[in-house]
Amino acid sequence: MRFHVFVAAVFCCDVVGSRRIRGSSSSYKRFYRERKSFLCIDGSKIIPFEQVNDDYCDCDDGSDEPGTSACPRGRFYCTNLGFRPHYIPSSRVNDGICDCCDASDEYNSHAHCQNTCWNLGQRERAYVEGQMRTLDEGLQLKQQLIEEGVLLWREKQAQLRELQQVAEDLQMKLEERRRKKQEADRLKEPTSRAPEAGDNDGGGGLFRGQNSTVTGTFKLLDSNKDGSITVDEVQAKVALVHDEERVLSEDEAVALLGGDHQTDLTKFQHTLWDILTNGDHVKIKDTHGAPGVGEDLRLKAEDRAAEWEASNLKKVEEAYETVNMEISDLREKLAIDYGPDWEFLFLNSQCYKLKVYEYTYTLCPFNQVTQQSTAGTEVSLGRWGMWEGAPENRYGRMVYESGEPCWQGGSRSTTVTLTCGTATALRSVKEPSKCQYIMDFQTPVACQPVLKQRGIHSEL
Numbered sequence: 001m002r003f004h005v006f007v008a009a010v011f012c013c014d015v016v017g018s019r020r021i022r023g024s025s026s027s028y029k030r031f032y033r034e035r036k037s038f039l040c041i042d043g044s045k046i047i048p049f050e051q052v053n054d055d056y057c058d059c060d061d062g063s064d065e066p067g068t069s070a071c072p073r074g075r076f077y078c079t080n081l082g083f084r085p086h087y088i089p090s091s092r093v094n095d096g097i098c099d100c101c102d103a104s105d106e107y108n109s110h111a112h113c114q115n116t117c118w119n120l121g122q123r124e125r126a127y128v129e130g131q132m133r134t135l136d137e138g139l140q141l142k143q144q145l146i147e148e149g150v151l152l153w154r155e156k157q158a159q160l161r162e163l164q165q166v167a168e169d170l171q172m173k174l175e176e177r178r179r180k181k182q183e184a185d186r187l188k189e190p191t192s193r194a195p196e197a198g199d200n201d202g203g204g205g206l207f208r209g210q211n212s213t214v215t216g217t218f219k220l221l222d223s224n225k226d227g228s229i230t231v232d233e234v235q236a237k238v239a240l241v242h243d244e245e246r247v248l249s250e251d252e253a254v255a256l257l258g259g260d261h262q263t264d265l266t267k268f269q270h271t272l273w274d275i276l277t278n279g280d281h282v283k284i285k286d287t288h289g290a291p292g293v294g295e296d297l298r299l300k301a302e303d304r305a306a307e308w309e310a311s312n313l314k315k316v317e318e319a320y321e322t323v324n325m326e327i328s329d330l331r332e333k334l335a336i337d338y339g340p341d342w343e344f345l346f347l348n349s350q351c352y353k354l355k356v357y358e359y360t361y362t363l364c365p366f367n368q369v370t371q372q373s374t375a376g377t378e379v380s381l382g383r384w385g386m387w388e389g390a391p392e393n394r395y396g397r398m399v400y401e402s403g404e405p406c407w408q409g410g411s412r413s414t415t416v417t418l419t420c421g422t423a424t425a426l427r428s429v430k431e432p433s434k435c436q437y438i439m440d441f442q443t444p445v446a447c448q449p450v451l452k453q454r455g456i457h458s459e460l
Helices: 002-017 026-032 117-187 207-219 231-237 250-256 265-270 272-280 291-335
Strands: 037-039 044-048 075-076 086-089 238-240 283-286 350-354 357-366 368-373 378-387 397-401 413-420 425-433 434-445
Touching: 026 037, 026 044, 117 291, 117 413, 207 231, 207 265, 207 283, 231 238, 231 250, 265 272, 272 283, 350 425, 357 425, 357 434, 378 413
Parallel strands: 413 434
Antiparallel strands: 037 044, 075 086, 238 283, 350 357, 357 368, 368 378, 378 397, 397 413, 425 434
């Protein structure tokens, strides 16, 4: 019997000695163990313990009134079992408004508060679980994008090497074409010549320019002077360049006359004349009957050769310039920091749009940010600048600078914050200050593994 009485007395004393002071967290329990006196937590004053929570502020730091609204600097601790505990200003205690989800702040008011902590906790736990699922899925997608980024990086490096080889080959070809053009230019002579005896076109003039040369050549081939050239006359005066001794067959002569057995001057200009001036297939056998005509044809062929070489040179120069521009562009892209594992490389050459009221915003990572109105006017909000994330997450923020000038201000700029998600999309755009834009860009590559840390009490 005496043993039971002793245990009951000890239990009773322990309850009294450790009774919970309203508005105080378990972390501060040691300061509120009931005794004869109470030391203000800031150490500024000692007061009788019965003055704790007596609705009168004795301590400068408000620590003697954790459960009342007496101290202007006081804080009331909401236990909120089943949800997140937190502090509220002590001025909100018993003010008729439920601030704590467990209703502990309205213990002496007329407010009818319900305990909503369990429902709030369930919603928050569901949200956290959803976030964790999103994180897990995002990290899996990120790993795939890392692998794709590595392959893409290697492909671009190989592409750069191929382009460099093409540039070297084109440079050699360019030097060869320049040499050939110089040779063709040396062989080329002026198309007009000084007058020579016998250079008569039948009209008293000389073989000047293309028209007189065409006429002179036509008359040279028109042996019977009947105003037309026949197959027999072609066989008599025209020979193959590489087999001058062989007489052209009738079919060959007909083909040179455009498919006819005879031709006049007009048709001659568009058939045999074009073939003769080209100089690489047939030529006139004998030009003694019309001095200067053979020379004119030779000069015409040399002119065409020079033009041909100039055209070839221009094509090679254009190809060489195009390849060098591609090399320069590729080098510029490869110089960008795409993350430690090239995980952001897939964003290059991609653009993401979001319509906000009357504007459509476009983010092209590593390039630029633009804003387009419904009227079609487009404004640059900045060009790619740098990564500017926190030290623990350097790749968490992009900065785009030097956009179009702002009215009565500096240039527009945009800060893009990257957040974890299972899809890559532009989520929001804001303009918190004039011509300074903030974007939320969601992508799996922004997902970071969560490291479990030891609990840190925010109330300390």
